[in-house]
Amino acid sequence: MSNAETSGAGESHGEFHSSAEVRTALIDGVSFQAKSVQYVEIDGQAVFEGDIILGSVEDVDRRNEELMARGDADLPESAVIISGKQFRWPAALVPFEIDANLPNQQRVTDAIAHWQGRTPIRFVQRTAANAAQYPDFVRFVPGGGCSSFVGRQRGQQNITLGAGCTTGNTIHEIGHAVGLWHEQSREDRDRFVSIVWANISPGFEHNFNQHITDGDDVGPYDYGSIMHYPRTAFSSNGQDTIVPTAAGAVIGQRTGLSTDDIAAIRAMYGPSPASGPAVSWESARLDVFGIGTDSALFHKWWDGSAWGPSVQGWESLGGIATSRPTALSWGHDRLDVFVIGTDSALHHKWWDGNAWGPSAQGWESLGGICTSPPEAISWAPDRLDLFVRGTDSAIHHKWWDGNRWGPSVQGWESLGGISTSDPVAVSWGANRLDLFVIGTDSELYHKWWDGRAWGPSISGWESLGGTCMGAPAAVSWGPDRLDLFVIGTDSALHHKWWDGRAWGPSLQGWESLGGVCTGTPTAVSWGRDRLDVFVIGTDSALHHKWWDGRAWGPSLQGWESLGGICTSSPEAVSWEPGRLDLFVRGTDSGLHHKWWDGRAWGPSLQGWESLGGILTRFTD
Incomplete structure (x- = not known):
């Protein structure tokens, strides 16, 4: 695991980039009602939990206005992301492009091979010849940190890979793109991990506030999930910010999909x-x-x-x-x-x-x-x-x-x-x-x-x-x-x-x-x-x-x-x-x-x- 993945709260720290200005958005899911979450703006994007893109800030604001105009009094002032089949990739097939300027493209091809070798998810490279056949696709692009949307968004959606993002980080970001949230965001997470608020960098506590139950998270809580935060995510002092309640449990690996990650994907697709x-x-x-x-x-x-x-x-x-x-x-x-x-x-x-x-x-x-x-x-x-x-x-x-x-x-x-x-x-x-x-x-x-x-x-x-x-x-x-x-x-x-x-x-x-x-x-x-x-x-x-x-x-x-x-x-x-x-x-x-x-x-x-x-x- 690289240092970029395990430490820091700055904008360029792997999956854990953030900023000080915190805003509110709304998300909903297959098995929960609309609820407010907090995000930060990075390069014009609304970023949630360090590496999940909700969309542009303009899109979030536009959705806020639509909800308020519709008169949804019970809804917090916010926007909406993933819910339902429309966010699954049809036939578990993910078309993709790799930006020519992305360095170390082997990490992308290795991550794709890892996914194809263990799950029903399949990838097809999008070209000029087949572009009309694949209007919805993922594009791997260079940028600061590692980030992705959750699920299929329609049209082009980027997976951003900074210089410090490894093959393991890429596997993780693909997990978001096919529909997985972070493991520690589950509604039942407090039974399995404790958050050490005192060790979190001031202003970045919002990354641990979320409790999400979605159809995308299935099966038992999985410490070994590649979608789980590591112990020192957003740490101000190098000490643990997230501690498993089970003695000896290891969290935050970025080596490969766990058995339960694979089970979740097979249940979804x-x-x-x-x-x-x-x-x-x-x-x-x-x-x-x-x-x-x-x-x-x-x-x-x-x-x-x-x-x-x-x-x-x-x-x-x-x-x-x-x-x-x-x-x-x-x-x-x-x-x-x-x-x-x-x-x-x-x-x-x-x-x-x-x-x-x-x-x-x-x-x-x-x-x-x-x-x-x-x-x-x-x-x-x-x-x-x-x-x-x-x-x-x-x-x-x-x-x-x-x-x-x-x-x-x-x-x-x-x-x-x-x-x-x-x-x-x-x-x-x-x-x-x-x-x-x-x-x-x-x-x-x-x-x-x-x-x-x-x-x-x-x-x-x-x-x-x-x-x-x-x-x-x-x-x-x-x-x-x-x-x-x-x-x-x-x-x-x-x-x-x-x-x-x-x-x-x-x-x-x-x-x-x-x-x-x-x-x-x-x-x-x-x-x-x-x-x-x-x-x-x-x-x-x-x-x-x-x-x-x-x-x-x-x-x-x-x-x-x-x-x-x-x-x-x-x-x-x-x-x-x-x-x-x-x-x-x-x-x-x-x-x-x-x-x-x-x-x-x-x-x-x-x-x-x-x-x-x-x-x-x-x-x-």
Whole structure:
């Protein structure tokens, strides 16, 4: 931690720049009413708690006048900042620019890599060619101290980095830009820290006055948060100004995001990562699973440099599986894998960053008598929801809440229905689940968890129409947005969507996207209003189409051929904007791979890379 971060109250002291003239503003939040806070003017900007920009002083004053003219007698004389979804970056994608005059630009690129490696937040560099596509963006600029707005502000918003601002400071300021307040500003902070007012530089006490409870601060108080003040913030004498009530607690680190920082971001931003035989838990990281000829689970991975354990090799993880594997990741270096065993029960193993649990070859039984492969979804760190079809053809559910399995280790909750397909689940936000199956009338059926109850009822389902020839594919590219795909009786792909208000093209209707398709489609989204859909054609090759926010490509009814002779449905994964990785089983029963790097298909448009193995089950 640099001296600029740990000491001083002057205008150029890292995150803790300030001035003597203190003014009043108003802020509100998702879970608190409008309240007054104090700020100072620095270079014409209203700066709050040392490094949070409320806007220009002119903007604050203008907002004051608007509030007074509106007659809000209960509101203090002030202005407003962050509240609600409009301050989230759509699809967790942050466009950015770096000012050419900013020194040491490596601290920005390193901070961005840190965020992309640990959270759903993705960054795309804004250029002249794509500027119209990204009207809202962050610009890293030189200046005095380190500072940022909180959340997306629309248009250009600056993150200011002075000469003393480190990579750690940059990670912290990005935290503000994506929606995080300072940790010690929480409403419950006085239970966890004590403020030593006598040690604060005179005139700068206002930086410790705030008590904010917002939807942006979730979970337990986190001493280890990169968003927490250090002990000597705004100190007049080098002594502590903020002291943890827990003995030995360390505060104010500027090394990297804590586990709870990551949890907060994952709770704020959806959708959750999809499950399947291939998953990614950070940029340039892939984990792939398949069932071998001995019915054991096999694993391989891409670590950003090479395939492990080798290009053609696989690691055995034991077990005797009778279903395809389902894997998902809810955090950095965390994997959970599920299969159905010979006893028809669900079995589970996990990677915790150090070792496989319950052992390298062992599995945990989660009970049940399952007649479908499992479907798994996670909407927050350490939260899992699992779905299978039971012997009664109803869908059954269990969950991990961070402490225990519900309704019990071996027990399951019935969600009703008579399903003829495997269940498909998707989540677009914290505590939100959408579940889809095909019914006995070949129509698509839907139910949802809204955080309080199952809709339309615990056993009921909503019909979405159609005559479906196989399991659906479901994908979400943002809060309250769903896109569904099925193969119809004409073998074409059909599509419907939920836009937050209504089903399109209608509750029972579907849009035809053409093609002559076999197997089960797969769909993936790598950004707001971006979809990529893949099917196997009658020539056994992989075929692709995409939605770019304006139109379907290569046309509404057309498809692009990506070659191959495929013996399984495809699996698609995206680990950053403009990056796709595709996997299929070939005629040699080995796994084959191709990728889109933002410019071209690799190893070629029609070509595939062999990853070896002899797989008896992959996606099917």
